[in-house]
Amino acid sequence: MEEFEKQALTEHLRDLRNCLIKSLIAVTAGFGICYNYSRELADWLFLPLARVLPEGSKIIFNSYQQAFFFI
16 A cells, blocks of 8 residues: 655645646536537437437527437
């Protein structure tokens, strides 16, 4: 088993802050990428439903939240 170094509380807090900042940057970047491709992602997610719809019909949502109930 790997031995851990003893650290002061402030060093632990500094490490925690660095991890939180890196996590926030990763989540923000991931959100930005997904938001940029949101139309393509939605088309891909609703493709199975679109395949079984009758010819000439389309998916209609009355509000923004209704689309999330399908997923």
